[in-house]
Amino acid sequence: MSGKLLDIRGLSVEFGPVRNPVRVVDDVSFAVRPGEAVGLVGESGSGKSITALSVLRLVPEPPGRVSGHILFEGTDLLPLPRSRMNAIRGKEISMVFQEPMSSLNPVMTIGEQVAEVLMLHGETDRERRRARVIELLGLVGVPDPQSRLSAYPHEFSGGMRQRVMIAIAVACNPKLLIADEPTTALDVTIQAQVLELMLDIRRRYKSAILLISHDLGVIAEICERVVVMYAGRIVEDAGIRSLFAGPKHPYTQGLLKSVPTLFDDRRRLYQIPGSVPTPGSSRQGCSFRPRCPVALDRCATETPPLIHHGAGHLAACWAIAAEDAA
Amino acid sequence: MARYILARLLGAIPTVFLVLTLVFFAMRILPGDPAVAALGDNAQPAQLAQYRAKMGLDAPLPLQYVHFLAGLAVLDFGQSFMSDTRVSTLLLHNLPYTIELTVTAVLIGLVLGIPLGVLAATHRNRLPDDAMRIYSLIGYAIPDFYLGAILLVVFSLWLGWFPINGAGTGFWGGLYHVILPAITLALLKSAFIGRLTRASLLDVLGRDYVRTARAKGAGERRVIYRHGLRNALLPLSTGIGLSILATLSGSVAVELVFNRPGVGQLLIEAIHQRDYPVIQGGVIIFALFVVLVNLAMDIVYVFVDPRVRVQA
Amino acid sequence: MSDVNAPADIDRLGAMVAREPIAPEPRFRDLVVRVIFARASTSIAAIVVVIFFVIAAGATWIAPYDPLEQSFIAVNQLPSWQHWIGTDQFGRDVLSRLIYGSQNSLVFGALSPLFAAIIGGILGVSAGFFGGVTDRIVRRIIDMLMAFPELLLAILIAAALGGSFWNVIIVLTVAFTPGFARVARASTLAVKQEPYVEAAVAAGVRTPVIIFRHVVPNILAPIVVLMTLWSASAIRVEATLAFLGLGTQPPHPSWGNIIRDGLENMFATSWPILAGGFAITVVVLAISILGDSVRDALDPEVNQ
Numbered sequence: 001m002s003g004k005l006l007d008i009r010g011l012s013v014e015f016g017p018v019r020n021p022v023r024v025v026d027d028v029s030f031a032v033r034p035g036e037a038v039g040l041v042g043e044s045g046s047g048k049s050i051t052a053l054s055v056l057r058l059v060p061e062p063p064g065r066v067s068g069h070i071l072f073e074g075t076d077l078l079p080l081p082r083s084r085m086n087a088i089r090g091k092e093i094s095m096v097f098q099e100p101m102s103s104l105n106p107v108m109t110i111g112e113q114v115a116e117v118l119m120l121h122g123e124t125d126r127e128r129r130r131a132r133v134i135e136l137l138g139l140v141g142v143p144d145p146q147s148r149l150s151a152y153p154h155e156f157s158g159g160m161r162q163r164v165m166i167a168i169a170v171a172c173n174p175k176l177l178i179a180d181e182p183t184t185a186l187d188v189t190i191q192a193q194v195l196e197l198m199l200d201i202r203r204r205y206k207s208a209i210l211l212i213s214h215d216l217g218v219i220a221e222i223c224e225r226v227v228v229m230y231a232g233r234i235v236e237d238a239g240i241r242s243l244f245a246g247p248k249h250p251y252t253q254g255l256l257k258s259v260p261t262l263f264d265d266r267r268r269l270y271q272i273p274g275s276v277p278t279p280g281s282s283r284q285g286c287s288f289r290p291r292c293p294v295a296l297d298r299c300a301t302e303t304p305p306l307i308h309h310g311a312g313h314l315a316a317c318w319a320i321a322a323e324d325a326a
Numbered sequence: 327m328a329r330y331i332l333a334r335l336l337g338a339i340p341t342v343f344l345v346l347t348l349v350f351f352a353m354r355i356l357p358g359d360p361a362v363a364a365l366g367d368n369a370q371p372a373q374l375a376q377y378r379a380k381m382g383l384d385a386p387l388p389l390q391y392v393h394f395l396a397g398l399a400v401l402d403f404g405q406s407f408m409s410d411t412r413v414s415t416l417l418l419h420n421l422p423y424t425i426e427l428t429v430t431a432v433l434i435g436l437v438l439g440i441p442l443g444v445l446a447a448t449h450r451n452r453l454p455d456d457a458m459r460i461y462s463l464i465g466y467a468i469p470d471f472y473l474g475a476i477l478l479v480v481f482s483l484w485l486g487w488f489p490i491n492g493a494g495t496g497f498w499g500g501l502y503h504v505i506l507p508a509i510t511l512a513l514l515k516s517a518f519i520g521r522l523t524r525a526s527l528l529d530v531l532g533r534d535y536v537r538t539a540r541a542k543g544a545g546e547r548r549v550i551y552r553h554g555l556r557n558a559l560l561p562l563s564t565g566i567g568l569s570i571l572a573t574l575s576g577s578v579a580v581e582l583v584f585n586r587p588g589v590g591q592l593l594i595e596a597i598h599q600r601d602y603p604v605i606q607g608g609v610i611i612f613a614l615f616v617v618l619v620n621l622a623m624d625i626v627y628v629f630v631d632p633r634v635r636v637q638a
Numbered sequence: 639m640s641d642v643n644a645p646a647d648i649d650r651l652g653a654m655v656a657r658e659p660i661a662p663e664p665r666f667r668d669l670v671v672r673v674i675f676a677r678a679s680t681s682i683a684a685i686v687v688v689i690f691f692v693i694a695a696g697a698t699w700i701a702p703y704d705p706l707e708q709s710f711i712a713v714n715q716l717p718s719w720q721h722w723i724g725t726d727q728f729g730r731d732v733l734s735r736l737i738y739g740s741q742n743s744l745v746f747g748a749l750s751p752l753f754a755a756i757i758g759g760i761l762g763v764s765a766g767f768f769g770g771v772t773d774r775i776v777r778r779i780i781d782m783l784m785a786f787p788e789l790l791l792a793i794l795i796a797a798a799l800g801g802s803f804w805n806v807i808i809v810l811t812v813a814f815t816p817g818f819a820r821v822a823r824a825s826t827l828a829v830k831q832e833p834y835v836e837a838a839v840a841a842g843v844r845t846p847v848i849i850f851r852h853v854v855p856n857i858l859a860p861i862v863v864l865m866t867l868w869s870a871s872a873i874r875v876e877a878t879l880a881f882l883g884l885g886t887q888p889p890h891p892s893w894g895n896i897i898r899d900g901l902e903n904m905f906a907t908s909w910p911i912l913a914g915g916f917a918i919t920v921v922v923l924a925i926s927i928l929g930d931s932v933r934d935a936l937d938p939e940v941n942q
Contacts, residue, residue: 056541058537058540058541086545087543088543089541090541090542090543091543094542095541097534097537105539108553108556116539116542117542117543152633154633463926463927466923466926467918467919467920469918470878471878472914473915475900475911476915478904479908483905483908571787571790572789575787575790578789578790578793578882583901593793594882597797597884598883608797609794612793612794
């Protein structure tokens with residue numbers, strides 16, 4: 001399993017005027033192996049959702065401009081004609097979105113919406129589609145799926161709708177399942193159930209998963225590897241154990257320190273000082289510098305590259321690079 | 327759902343009642359004596375008194391009001407001052423022409439307007455969209471009677487392709503006569519419906535569930551027609567209701583331009599002759615139409631939107 | 639009539655006030671300059687409107703003939719150097735009638751939205767500010783009147799009142815009032831929830847002071863936009879009423895009754911019809927382009 005299922009190379013996404021663009025995703029590269037679960041973590045505005053949308057080419061163009069390469073099983077998706085892209089969407093790569101309340105079509109029944117993805121990818125027989133839809137809904141834990149086929153989304157709770165979205169996503173046994181904050185909009189108890197379901201799906205289908213979240217806890221439950229994004233760039237890319245045991249980048253360190261644990265004797269949670277820079281502000285140097293406790297002089301002028309600090313552990317920080325060298 | 331429809335029907339009753347009352351009193355407090363209007367300035371006092379008695383105009387106002395309502399209950403609008411015809415007969419004779427015109431115009435307007443709107447929305451900020459914007463701006467600015475007059479002058483007078491006036495007989499005759507007036511109204515309606523379709527489709531195409539459809543691998547056609555247009559129809563149905571009403575009011579002027587029989591023509595003639603019972607009847611018919619169309623739109627909404635269906 | 643766009647516009651205008659301003663309010667003069675020179679179409683529209691004003695104001699000096707002067711030796715003439723758009727069935731100069739007709743359109747286009755704005759503004763502000771029964775009554779009236787397309791409403795009222803100058807003003811005012819009332823109400827509700835207004839209420843500032851100092855200035859922008867848009871409607875509805883014989887009465891010239899006379903005489907000459915309608919269309923088009931641009935300039939959502 002050394003091949004890469006998804007290989008993102010130098011992905012950049014810009015919005016706004018060509019002359020003065022706002023770069024939301026800046027030169028992002030990482031890979032997902034077959035069957036691997038990778039977490040993409042970052043604060044809101046870090047560009048993680050746009051990165052995920054770019055993979056399925058769901059970033060609206062215009063106004064967005066996407067450049068770089070997104071190799072899926074060796075084929076670059078970005079220049080692919082629309083019809084070939086449509087054959088991949090929902091079948092090879094599928095996606096679960098953050099907003100279960102608005103991601104289902106309000107005027108189509110649940111059954112129609114799950115069946116649609118089967119129909120689009122070659123299941124022509126109506127009865128077989130229906131049987132498969134019932135099977136899928138049962139699988140994701142919709143109670144009494146047979147009678148719920150003709151229900152409309154507004155008759156479902158948020159958690160149930162997200163289950164339906166997951167049913168749509170796994171309907172064609174995709175090789176890669178992208179989940180963009182699948183639990184954020186849900187109640188805490190429901191979150192756990194949906195996470196459990198995702199784990200179950202993973203075991204059953206052996207799909208690779210790209211899980212986008214701002215919550216390291218959620219990612220730790222599912223993923224083997226974590227990619228940390230800050231202000232449109234990747235700042236750290238490491239195995240989950242390696243990351244929790246020894247976070248390299250000061251941003252990741254801050255992120256981990258601010259996660260509450262059960263055995264917490266701190267009176268207050270750690271806060272990273274300052275706030276995320278607005279997209280499009282100064283591109284010179286490291287964008288974390290203003291908030292960084294260990295910033296060096298060169299951080300202001302040169303953007304740190306993503307380099308190895310130990311096996312399979314990448315980080316982009318001049319301070320650590322200097323430490324390693326010493 | 328039946329309860330919802332019933333509630334809407336009941337809700338319309340006060341409106342209808344209020345309209346009828348307003349019309350009645352507006353007609354009575356008018357300056358000018360209908361008897362004088364009917365018989366002319368030179369009529370003798372005795373003649374006038376006799377006329378008033380005959381028409382029930384000498385009764386006290388509340389009594390007249392009760393008579394008026396009682397008459398309406400059996401669809402009796404009274405008698406025309408000018409001709410000895412019952413108002414209901416006049417209305418019944420003219421109504422089909424107005425309906426024929428309005429329905430044809432709305433149909434053509436929809437068939438033309440919706441595809442134009444889809445075209446503009448799917449080619450946003452490109453040529454079709456700009457053309458649509460200009461079309462709708464002009465469609466907003468040009469008065470229907472003027473467009474009608476241009477079409478009449480060009481196609482009937484100069485080219486002789488269509489009749490100058492009248493309504494024709496039989497299906498083909500009717501169609502031949504209705505086509506130009508209907509196109510007049512339809513062109514303006516299509517500009518409005520096109521603009522509305524564009525706006526609501528663009529709104530819908532930015533929604534999350536459209537992104538879901540794309541993520542499933544649905545092609546652009548399917549995304550636009552199956553997911554987009556169906557949802558865009560919800561706000562559109564309100565717009566279509568407004569557009570039917572606008573067509574109805576536009577039909578008054580267009581009937582006059584093409585010298586076509588119809589309730590509008592009847593009403594305008596009655597106004598000029600101060601034939602109050604006919605004015606009253608015409609006004610009531612139009613007002614009822616408005617209430618009816620609004621009601622129908624509420625009900626249509628139930629069928630288009632499953633969310634309302636469940637609440638109902 | 640295509641004025642059915644109005645309700646959608648109204649909701650947008652109401653929401654305009656509710657949104658927080660992104661930048662500090664631009665000065666009014668800057669705004670006007672920016673709006674007019676933003677797009678070529680707007681500049682042209684502004685020029686057309688200015689020309690329309692000049693012609694209407696200076697009709698007495700500009701018009702080559704007396705619009706009422708009949709001439710039985712010069713009926714139904716086609717365009718010539720003496721009569722640029724020809725003459726009508728009474729031998730009256732059509733161009734002069736058009737020029738004088740612009741006065742008519744200007745008066746109705748300016749007065750009726752103004753009156754409607756005042757009455758509708760008072761109704762809407764009191765409904766929004768006082769709420770309760772006042773609000774319920776006003777909303778009921780608005781809803782009822784709004785159910786009718788304004789042309790139909792105008793025809794119905796004109797049918798009842800007849801077509802004198804003031805009656806037409808009343809007709810148009812009544813037809814436009816509910817729209818203003820709705821915008822004023824929505825805007826007032828939005829302003830009322832602003833912290834500084836709540837603070838003023840809590841501090842015991844007198845109601846009239848609050849209304850005039852805080853509420854009125856804030857709802858002025860959407861009301862002005864609506865007035866512009868509806869003066870276009872007013873011109874067209876008046877023309878339609880005149881065409882139907884319910885508005886300005888002959889022989890006094892109005893763009894509507896020029897077309898009416900033209901239609902009766904269309905076998906002899908079609909020039910009055912074409913020219914009269916052209917005047918209405920161009921002026922209404924120009925005013926509505928201008929109104930749209932002002933609205934877009936005031937609406938931050940469109941600017942993005």
